[in-house]
Amino acid sequence: MIPYKWREHLTMSEFFTLPVLVLTFASGVRFATPYLLASLGETVGQRSGVLNLGVDGVMLLSAFFAYWTVLETDSRLLGVVVGLGVGILMGVVYAIVTLIFKAEQGISGIGIFLFGLGMSELLFLKQVGTPRGIPSFDDLKVPLLGDIPHIGDMFFNHSIVVYLAVLLVPALTIMVNRTTLGLNIRAVGESPEAADSLGVSVNLTRTVAILIGNGLAGLAGAALTIELGTFQNNLTNGIGFIAVALVYFGAWRPLGVLAGSLLYGLITATVTQWKTLGIVTGAAASFTTMAPAVLTVIALAIIARRSADQPAALTVPFSRDG
C-alpha cells in the first residue's frame, strides 16, 4: 500500500503526463461544444437587444426530440435536423412572446425553461422510459492537420459538430460586423428608434436574431445528447444558463464566447479526468464542480465595469408609439 499523501502526489504527477494532458484537452474541446453553440446563439440574440433566459429549456426539449429521433430512425443527421427544428420552433414562440406581447424578458425566459424542463421529462418517461443508448458522432480526422502529433489529437480529431461550432465563430463574427443583416442586428440592439427611423424593421430583425439564437440552442441540445449517446432528465444540468453568462463573459463577441466556452470545457474535462484518476474523490469533487460557477461570478464582477459593451437596448421592448 502506498501511503495516502504519496498516492495523491503520484496521481497528480500522473495527470501531468503528455498523453493524459492531450486526452483531457481533446475532451475539453468536446465538452465546450454545447456551451459554444448555445452561447453563440445567445450572442446574436442579445446583440439585437433580446435576452433569452430560456436557452436551457430549449436545449432540453431539442435534446429530447433529437434523441428520440435517433433512437427511432438510427439517423444522427435527422436527429440534428430535428433538434435544430425544435429550437427554431421555440424561437417562433419566443419571438411572439417578446416582440408582439412585449413580455418581461427576464421572466418569460424562466417560463420557457420550466416548460422545456417539464415537457422533456414527461415525454422522455412516456415515450422512452428507461434510457437506451444511441450511436454518438464519429470522429473525423482532418487530413494532414490531424496527423500532427498531439496537436492533431487535441484539435483535429473530433466530430463534425465540433468543427461546425468552431467554424461558426468566424462566420458569425463576419455576419455581425460585415453584413447588412449584422449591421441591422447591431442597430436594433443599440438604438431601435434610430434604426426604425432609417427604415430598418426592428421586429423583423429581432425575429431573425431570435430564430438564429434558438436554432443554435436547439443544435446545442442535439449535439449534447448525441455526443453523450444517451438522454436523461435535466440532461443539460444548467448548461443553457451558463451559456447566457458566457455571453457577458465574452463581451458580446463570438471570439470572446469561444474563449469562455473553451475555459468551461477544459475545466469540466479536467475535473472529470481528476475524478477518473482518483486525484479528487467523493465529497471533495463538489468543489471542483462548483469552481467554474465561482469563477463566472468573479468574472462577472470584474467585467461589469466594462458594461459599455452591452447592447444599449438589451431587454428593452420596442414599440413605435413609445
Added chain:
Amino acid sequence: MHLIRRLSGSLIPFVAAFAALLIGAVIIWVLGANPFVGYWELLKGAFGSGDALADTAVRAMPLLLVGTGICIAFRASVINIGGEGQIVCGALLSTVTALALPDLPSVILIPMVLFAGVIGGGFWGAIPGALKAYLGVNEILSTIMLNIVAIQVMNYLLRAPLIDPLEIQRGTRIPQTERLSENADLPILIAGTRLHLGVVVALLASVLAWVFLWRTTVGFKTRAVGHNSAAANYAGMPFKRMTMLALTYSGAMCGLAGAVLVFGSQSHRFITDGSSFGFTGSAGFNGIVAALFGGLHPLWTIPSSFLFGGLLVGANAMQRAIQIDSALVIGLNGLIVVFVVSSTRVRTRLRQALEMTRIRKAEDDSVQVERAPNHE
C-alpha cells in the same frame, strides 16, 4: 421599469391558467390518455379530502415563502432567480444549528432553527444584492451561478462533514444527515395529517411582507425604487441600499422555506439527490409562478400558492391514475409564467380603453349638464 403596474393582478392570471390547462389537456390527449379523468384525479388528489388539503397546504408553504420574497424583489425591480440556492443555504444553516444544539428545548430550538434559515438564505441573497448594487453585476446571472455553488456546497456538506455516521458505518453513504433533534420537529397542527407549524409561519411571513411593503417607509421606498428608479433617486432614496435590501429579504424568505422544508419533512433529515430539485421540489422556480399569479401581492400570493401547491400534490394522483408523469405540471407552470407576463401589455391596453370610455362618458355628462339650462 413599470414591472409592477404591468404585472399587477386582475382576471388575466385565470385566463392564463385556463389556457395552460387547455394546452395540457391536448398534450395528455396526444399522449393517449384521457385528460378529463386526469384532471379530475388531479383535483381530487389536491382538494378532495382533509388529508389532501393538508398535503396541499404543506406543499404550498415553500411556494408561499419564496413567492413572498419574489413579491418584494420584483417590486424593487430585482429579478431573483436564486431561490433554489437560497433555500439550500437556509436549510444548511438551520441543519447545522440543530446538529450543534440538539438538547435545547423546543420553545427555544424551533425559533432558532427558523431564524438560522432566515440568516442563511438572507446571506445568500445579500451576495448578488451587493454585487448588483455596488458593482453593477446583473442579478439574473449571479443568482443562477450562486444556485450552482449552493448546490455543490450542499452536496459536499451532506457527503462529508454532516453525513449520518450510520451511513459511513454501513458503507451505504447515502448523502443525508442523521435524524435531526426531535426538539426541532415542527409540531403537527391537526393530529393524523401532515399539516405542521411551517404553514402558519409562511402565512405570517406573507402578512408581514404586506405590512412591510404597504405600511412602512422602507417598504414604500422599496416600491418607489422599483416603480421609477430615476424619480426615487431624485427624491433622495438610496437606490443601492434598497436593491441590496430587496435581494436580502427575498433570500431570507427562501432560507426560511429551506429551514421549514428540513424540519417539517417526514424523515426529519436533510437529504440531497445531487441536484437541488430533489430537496426543494423546484420551489425556487415555482414560487416565482405563484407570485406572478398572485399579481406580485403578498396576500394574493397566499391563495395562489395554495392553488399551485394543489397542482403539485394532485399531479401525483394524476400520474397514478392515467400514467402521465407529474412533470407535466412543471411544464404547465412554465406556460402560465409565459402567458401571465405576455398578458401585461394586453391588460394595459384594456385598461387604457376602459379609461378612455370613462373619460368620454364623463365629458358627455358634463356637456349635457352645461347645455341643460339652454334647452329650457
